[in-house]
Amino acid sequence: MADKWIYFIKEAGNLEHIPKSLEIEPYKHAFEIANVAGMSKEELASFEAASIVLQDEKGMVEAAWDKGKIEGKIEGEKALLIRLIERKWGGLKPGIKERLNRINSPEELEALGEKVITSNCVEDLFQDE
Helix, strand or coil: CHHHHHHHHHHCCCCCCCCHHHCCCCHHHHHHHHHHHCCCHHHHHHHHHHHHHHHHHHHHHHHHHHHHHHHHHHHHHHHHHHHHHHHHHCCCCCCHHHHHHCCCCHHHHHHHHHHHHHCCCHHHHHCCC
């Protein structure tokens, strides 16, 4: 490990690319710091602007990913609930699927799934509406 740091200290200013053996933390981060330290004011401003854009894009991707996970969970909960209702009461009565489609909360759908166990008829699921 010490030999990698010695190499970094001696060669960081001369390298255009990070060697593969040093493309891990903490060496990667140290190269980034060294790279930024050697920038002109204009280069630093450009680098900071690009970093902000990158962070914004990363945030948008993470938000979209989270939204997709929630939507997937909702769809899965609805599909399971429909199967449970069909199995217990022999099919979906008119309007039940539309009522389920208006629900956009995984927790609400989970609660309905639990109510299937204790309810005597499908209408009991929606008594609280």
